[in-house]
Amino acid sequence: xxxxxxxxxxxxxxxxxxxxxxxxxxxxxxxxxxxxxxxxxxxxxxxxxxxxxxxxxxxxxxxxxxxxxxxxxxxxxxxxxxxxxxxxxxxxxxxxxxxxxxxxxxxxxxxxxxxxxxxxxxxxxxxxxxxxxxxxxxxxxxxxxxxxxxxxxxxxxxxxxxxxxxx
Numbered sequence: 001x002x003x004x005x006x007x008x009x010x011x012x013x014x015x016x017x018x019x020x021x022x023x024x025x026x027x028x029x030x031x032x033x034x035x036x037x038x039x040x041x042x043x044x045x046x047x048x049x050x051x052x053x054x055x056x057x058x059x060x061x062x063x064x065x066x067x068x069x070x071x072x073x074x075x076x077x078x079x080x081x082x083x084x085x086x087x088x089x090x091x092x093x094x095x096x097x098x099x100x101x102x103x104x105x106x107x108x109x110x111x112x113x114x115x116x117x118x119x120x121x122x123x124x125x126x127x128x129x130x131x132x133x134x135x136x137x138x139x140x141x142x143x144x145x146x147x148x149x150x151x152x153x154x155x156x157x158x159x160x161x162x163x164x165x166x167x
Contacts, residue, residue, distance in 0.1 A: 001013060001014065001015050001016065001051070001052045001053075001054060001061075001062070001065050001066075001091075001094075002014060002016050002019075002031050002033065002039065002043070002049050002050065002051055002052070003039075003049070003050045003052065003081075003088060003089040003090070003091065004039060004042045004043040004046040004048075004049050004050070004088060004089075005042070005046060005048075005083065005086070005087035005088055005089055006041075006042040006043070006044075006045040006046050007045040007046070007047075008045070009087075010042050011042070011074075011075075011076050011089050012038055012039040012041075012042035012043065012070045012075075013039055013065050013070070013075055013076070013089065013091075014033070014034075014037055014038070014039040014065055014066065014070070015062060015065050015066030016031050016032060016033065016051075017032070018031070018032035018108075018111060019031045019032065019051065022115070026117070027117075027118055028103070028115060028116065028117060028118075029051065029098070029100055029115075029116045029118060030113045030114065030115055030116065031049060031051060031113070031114050031116065032108055032111040032112065032113050032114075033111060033112055033114060034110060034111050035110055035111065035112055036110075037069075038069055038070035038071045039070060040112065042070070043102075043114060044105075046086065046087075046088065046102060047086040047087075047101060047102060048084065048085050048086025048087070048088040048099050048100060048101050048102060048119070049088055049099070049100055049102060049114055049116060050084055050088040050089060050090050050091075050097055050098070050099045050100075051097065051098055051099075051100065051116070052090075052091055052094035052095075052096070052097045053094060053095045053096040053097065054094060054095060055095045058093065058095075061079075061091075061093065076089060079091060079093075080092040080093065084099040084120055085099045085101070085119050085120050086099070086101065090122075095123070096121070096122070096123045097121065097122055098118045098120065098121035098122075099118070099119055099120045099121070100116025100117055100118045100119060101116065101117045101119050102114055102115070103115045103116065103117050
């Protein structure tokens with residue numbers, strides 16, 4: 001799960017399907033955000049992002065951040081969190097987390113990659129362990145319906161049915 005606080009102070013967060021460490025020296029991490037996602041718009045103005053790991057018993061939190069759109073609901077209302085570096089929201093109930101400074105962004109099709117330089121991290125000691133381990137996995141979240149469409153609606157419905165000719 002990724003959270004952000006934009007330049008105007010707006011908070012946002014979502015589950016991510018694509019994230020990975022991408023360098024050992026220097027340590028770098030990449031998270032991919034859907035271009036149609038509210039969090040993508042907020043993260044685009046953020047200097048830092050926070051990546052969180054959830055425990056298997058935190059499915060309700062995963063459903064909030066993965067199944068609801070920040071365009072429609074304040075996902076942080078009533079949740080305990082604190083600002084980390086760059087104001088990135090750190091959820092106190094996360095099993096583990098890190099905040100990374102955004103070094104750059106690059107195109108990945110319908111997702112955009114945010115290259116992060118980790119600057120602060122922390123665990124939640126004594127977190128629960130489920131059948132697949134201590135963290136919520138993709139398999140644990142497969143039944144969550146996305147809070148936004150996978151693809152943006154075309155501006156002109158006719159244009160969605162025409163292929164560009166290629167030389």
